Amino acid sequence: MWPFSRHxxxxxxxxxxxxxxxxxxxxxxxxxxxxxxxxxxxxxxxVTGVDLGLLKDLITETQTFxxxxxxxxxxxxxxxxxxxxxxxxxxxxxxxxxxxRLKSTVGQSPDIIIRRFYIGQSQQVPALLAFVDGLASNExxxxxxxxxxxxxxxxxxxxxxxxxxxxxxxxSVVSVGHATVxxxxxxxxxxxxxxxxxxxxxGCAEVLVLDTVKYPARAISAPMTERAVKGxxxxxxxxxxxxxxxxxxxxxSPNLHFDPVKVGQLSxxxxxxxxxxxVTNPELVMAVKRRLTSIQIANLExxxxxxxxxxxxxxxxxxxxxxxxxxxxxxxxxxxxxxIMVDNTPYALxxxxxxxxxxxxxxxxxxSFWEASLERLVxxxxxxxxxxxxxxxxxxxxxxxxxxxxxxxxxxxxSRVGIPFPPIFEVIIMWTIIEILREAAIRLPKELSTTLGTxxxxxxGTAVVRAAxxxxxxxxxxxxxxxxxxxxxxxxxxVPWRILFWFIIIAAYFxxxxxxxxxxxxxxxxxxxxxxxGVPYLSPFGPLRVRDLKDSWVRFPERNMVYRQTSLRTxxxxxxxxxxxxxxxxxxxxxxxxxxxxxxx
Amino acid sequence: xxxxxxxxxxxxxxxxxxLLTGCWGNLPVNNRxxxxxxxxxxxxxxxxxxxxxxxPTPSAVTNSSQGSSSGSGGQSAVFAVKGTGQSLEAAFNQxxxxxxxxxxxxxxxxxxxxNQLKPTLLKRAVTSLQSIGTLDKTPYIVVANESAxxxxxxxxxxxxxxxxxxxxxxxxxxxQTDALGMRFWQYLVRIDxxxxxxxxxxxLPFSQGYRVDRIALYRGYxxxxxxDPTQTTTFGILQGLAHKVSLYLPKFxxxxxxxxxxxxxxxxxxxxxxxxxxxVHLTAMLMGLDSHSETTQKISEISQMASDTLAKRCxxxxxxxxxxDVDPLGIGRMLSWQHPDTFSHYAHWHQxxxxxxxxxxxxxxxxxxxxxx
Numbered sequence: 001m002w003p004f005s006r007h008x009x010x011x012x013x014x015x016x017x018x019x020x021x022x023x024x025x026x027x028x029x030x031x032x033x034x035x036x037x038x039x040x041x042x043x044x045x046x047v048t049g050v051d052l053g054l055l056k057d058l059i060t061e062t063q064t065f066x067x068x069x070x071x072x073x074x075x076x077x078x079x080x081x082x083x084x085x086x087x088x089x090x091x092x093x094x095x096x097x098x099x100x101r102l103k104s105t106v107g108q109s110p111d112i113i114i115r116r117f118y119i120g121q122s123q124q125v126p127a128l129l130a131f132v133d134g135l136a137s138n139e140x141x142x143x144x145x146x147x148x149x150x151x152x153x154x155x156x157x158x159x160x161x162x163x164x165x166x167x168x169x170x171x172s173v174v175s176v177g178h179a180t181v182x183x184x185x186x187x188x189x190x191x192x193x194x195x196x197x198x199x200x201x202x203g204c205a206e207v208l209v210l211d212t213v214k215y216p217a218r219a220i221s222a223p224m225t226e227r228a229v230k231g232x233x234x235x236x237x238x239x240x241x242x243x244x245x246x247x248x249x250x251x252x253s254p255n256l257h258f259d260p261v262k263v264g265q266l267s268x269x270x271x272x273x274x275x276x277x278x279v280t281n282p283e284l285v286m287a288v289k290r291r292l293t294s295i296q297i298a299n300l301e302x303x304x305x306x307x308x309x310x311x312x313x314x315x316x317x318x319x320x321x322x323x324x325x326x327x328x329x330x331x332x333x334x335x336x337x338x339x340i341m342v343d344n345t346p347y348a349l350x351x352x353x354x355x356x357x358x359x360x361x362x363x364x365x366x367x368s369f370w371e372a373s374l375e376r377l378v379x380x381x382x383x384x385x386x387x388x389x390x391x392x393x394x395x396x397x398x399x400x401x402x403x404x405x406x407x408x409x410x411x412x413x414x415s416r417v418g419i420p421f422p423p424i425f426e427v428i429i430m431w432t433i434i435e436i437l438r439e440a441a442i443r444l445p446k447e448l449s450t451t452l453g454t455x456x457x458x459x460x461g462t463a464v465v466r467a468a469x470x471x472x473x474x475x476x477x478x479x480x481x482x483x484x485x486x487x488x489x490x491x492x493x494x495v496p497w498r499i500l501f502w503f504i505i506i507a508a509y510f511x512x513x514x515x516x517x518x519x520x521x522x523x524x525x526x527x528x529x530x531x532x533x534g535v536p537y538l539s540p541f542g543p544l545r546v547r548d549l550k551d552s553w554v555r556f557p558e559r560n561m562v563y564r565q566t567s568l569r570t571x572x573x574x575x576x577x578x579x580x581x582x583x584x585x586x587x588x589x590x591x592x593x594x595x596x597x598x599x600x601x
Numbered sequence: 602x603x604x605x606x607x608x609x610x611x612x613x614x615x616x617x618x619x620l621l622t623g624c625w626g627n628l629p630v631n632n633r634x635x636x637x638x639x640x641x642x643x644x645x646x647x648x649x650x651x652x653x654x655x656x657p658t659p660s661a662v663t664n665s666s667q668g669s670s671s672g673s674g675g676q677s678a679v680f681a682v683k684g685t686g687q688s689l690e691a692a693f694n695q696x697x698x699x700x701x702x703x704x705x706x707x708x709x710x711x712x713x714x715x716n717q718l719k720p721t722l723l724k725r726a727v728t729s730l731q732s733i734g735t736l737d738k739t740p741y742i743v744v745a746n747e748s749a750x751x752x753x754x755x756x757x758x759x760x761x762x763x764x765x766x767x768x769x770x771x772x773x774x775x776x777q778t779d780a781l782g783m784r785f786w787q788y789l790v791r792i793d794x795x796x797x798x799x800x801x802x803x804x805l806p807f808s809q810g811y812r813v814d815r816i817a818l819y820r821g822y823x824x825x826x827x828x829d830p831t832q833t834t835t836f837g838i839l840q841g842l843a844h845k846v847s848l849y850l851p852k853f854x855x856x857x858x859x860x861x862x863x864x865x866x867x868x869x870x871x872x873x874x875x876x877x878x879x880x881v882h883l884t885a886m887l888m889g890l891d892s893h894s895e896t897t898q899k900i901s902e903i904s905q906m907a908s909d910t911l912a913k914r915c916x917x918x919x920x921x922x923x924x925x926d927v928d929p930l931g932i933g934r935m936l937s938w939q940h941p942d943t944f945s946h947y948a949h950w951h952q953x954x955x956x957x958x959x960x961x962x963x964x965x966x967x968x969x970x971x972x973x974x
Contacts, residue, residue, distance in 0.1 A: 398627045399626055399627050401705070401707055401708060402708060402737060406635075406637060407765070409708055410635065413630045413635065414662040416629060416630065416631035417659060419631070423629055509627060518617075
């Protein structure tokens with residue numbers, strides 16, 4: 001350890017009692033225990049067959065504990081002597097005590113850098129600086145903090161008014177853009193862990209917290225899970241500040257608010273609730289914040305962990321949209337929704353989400369309304385094909401063959417000649433193969449997964465038909481099903497359908513077409529019963545809002561969508577002017593061209 | 602509380618599943634014998650009939666799924682199972698005993714009845730057919746001259762299965778001279794409605810398939826007669842079902858072809874006498890006339906002559922039907938709609954029907970000249 005105190009006898013003189021205690025420290029119970037343990041270790045070293053690892057661990061722990069206790073005691077003593085009303089959680093103003101306290105707690109970790117130095121050159125004021133190596137910018141610490149403080153010439157004023165030293169340093173010395181003041185150890189440690197640099201000044205009870213945060217962050221990349229043909233290619237990364245920046249760039253209005261909430265007793269994860277004041281219903285914002293603050297978990301790692309707390313029921317269907325696209329979040333915010341961003345997760349949540357939200361993409365708004373409507377209808381068709389084709393096959397080939405045209409029933413009967421299993425087993429076999437292939441391919445490197453997909457599709461598909469385990473019609477049906485179920489542009493919407501698929505299959509097996517209708521009614525009733533933050537899940541279909549149907553399974557031209565979604569109950573329902581004037585509808589191109597020609601002639 | 606509601610709902614759903622499964626009617630289609638055509642003939646012993654169930658052979662089914670249209674090695678694509686009994690059910694049971702798979706009537710497309718079938722047997726068969734759950738009322742019904750079994754044995758190079766031949770034929774309006782196809786439910790409607798008698802198209806086998814250009818007339822369940830092809834086309838005109846009827850006029854050496862158009866029947870009661878008026882408005886194409894003689898005057902004359910000829914034919918047909926006391930044109934039904942009081946006074950329409958005064962107004966309008974459609 002660098003003998004900091006020996007270079008500064010002036011300060012040593014201020015605390016003679018402590019110096020005496022350091023010379024002959026009183027043996028604390030922890031020290032006594034440690035000594036006993038050491039003696040035991042020495043004794044046991046000579047005894048063979050005894051594992052000393054555990055004992056050594058115990059000695060190390062006791063040493064650490066002893067040091068912490070000592071530092072705390074020292075801090076408390078100093079604090080009491082300087083400012084009697086200070087509690088243990090508050091910084092006493094003694095740099096040396098702070099050093100000991102930091103060193104004995106977080107300082108044991110190698111990524112925590114604690115450095116003692118002097119402010120000024122002629123009249124030196126001791127100071128202490130701590131930061132997390134890697135999370136803080138070294139350039140900022142070196143150039144904007146340490147260098148400037150060490151070369152500061154007005155240290156006399158610091159010594160005269162030690163209680164306002166932090167103010168002088170803040171105003172006149174450090175050139176870090178964002179700096180705050182903190183006194184409580186509990187908050188200082190959290191700030192330190194967040195990448196800030198904390199500066200202790202001798203005699204000053206306030207500690208400077210300098211924003212030197214510079215996370216090792218991934219660059220802003222193109223979205224991987226929600227690709228768009230013509231839309232912006234920016235996805236969030238893990239740093240919440242970048243996420244906020246990406247949204248701020250899209251909504252420059254001062255009404256865009258980011259409200260921070262800390263979630264997780266252990267992780268202290270920063271969660272930001274974004275909304276647009278004057279658009280979003282304040283009741284909705286308040287409800288979201290209350291839900292977030294009521295979450296009691298130790299560690300918040302992923303944004304989806306919040307989804308359960310933000311949804312009403314244990315429904316299969318997602319009620320919170322998770323997206324990595326900044327443009328979708330900005331669009332939702334402008335519509336009057338609330339976005340939640342979680343630090344270290346590149347997926348933001350927007351809510352309340354309705355069923356139709358999961359079938360809308362960026363491309364719907366970058367393409368013409370004709371194309372967008374066609375694509376959405378294709379998605380709807382894909383959903384129906386994927387969900388109903390195998391169950392219709394089972395129902396029509398096993399339970400209600402009278403409903404099929406004769407030629408088709410003969411074709412199906414012909415394709416099933418020699419197949420030992422009933423149609424439901426065919427579906428089970430094929431769907432199991434599809435699920436296994438999907439699960440195997442999803443986490444493999446891209447090159448391997450492509451190969452696996454090809455092998456699975458061609459080799460297994462052909463082999464299964466050749467082995468007469470399933471009919472060739474079933475290959476067609478299952479292929480269409482697998483494609484159809486994934487037409488949902490949002491991945492999590494495919495999951496409930498993959499599960500409900502089995503519900504409908506079983507209903508079709510037992511009850512035929514009647515069963516399919518019954519199952520669909522049950523699903524529809526469940527969907528109609530869902531409600532998230534007061535917004536019906538099936539809106540605008542149930543309750544029917546004809547005005548909002550303009551942006552549902554078909555998309556009307558932008559000029560027709562004058563109002564925001566009724567179900568969101570926004571403060572400002574109108575989002576654009578109806579029939580805006582079009583200046584210069586038919587510019588006189590020909591006439592102007594002629595005039596130019598005439599001028600040239 | 603919520604658990605209780607859920608448990609109740611689940612119990613009800615499970616109960617529904619077990620109660621509504623239709624006796625666990627789950628049987629893959631390849632494990633059924635798909636009866637596509639059914640023929641009903643009188644059996645040798647009186648009061649019994651023989652029912653023929655015709656199905657595609659397994660090899661024909663397999664070929665069909667592989668896209669092959671020809672039969673395998675000249676073998677027939679269909680096989681027939683026969684059953685005899687006093688009731689349709691008894692005959693069905695006998696036939697079922699001869700095959701290893703479920704004899705499935707849900708895909709029945711063609712019902713062939715023999716014109717030799719006695720009214721009591723026909724009534725019994727029709728009543729039984731109505732009560733078969735899997736059998737819907739949509740198959741086409743045709744009459745076979747003498748034997749339905751023989752008619753079903755006939756094959757056509759145009760279609761692999763006889764039933765599919767008749768589906769194609771009756772399902773296409775422009776494929777027939779008159780759209781005479783009759784589904785089983787339409788037959789049942791005519792049987793059960795007062796004032797109208799059923800007619801059924803006749804399928805006559807010949808060396809290359811079937812000929813369907815006549816109809817058999819029934820008075821209730823009684824077979825009355827079979828109209829010849831000319832009378833059948835006239836019947837089609839009176840019913841408004843004519844599509845490709847043509848009329849040759851020797852005087853002008855021209856043909857009025859593609860006669861088609863609606864026919865409207867109205868009834869009146871004048872001094873207790875029922876008058877039935879058919880207003881037939883036909884459009885047609887004139888063919889065979891050389892271009893030099895295509896004058897408006899001549900076309901008008903031809904049109905007039907065609908109208909007169911057809912009107913006479915229609916009147917003659919209606920007179921014959923009155924004489925035979927069979928009312929397939931539904932004059933009685935129209936009277937019951939237009940003059941229900943008068944109609945309700947008649948205890949037996951068939952006693953009044955021959956006395957009806959029939960008028961036919963026929964107008965042929967020639968819309969096109971010299972080109973073939």
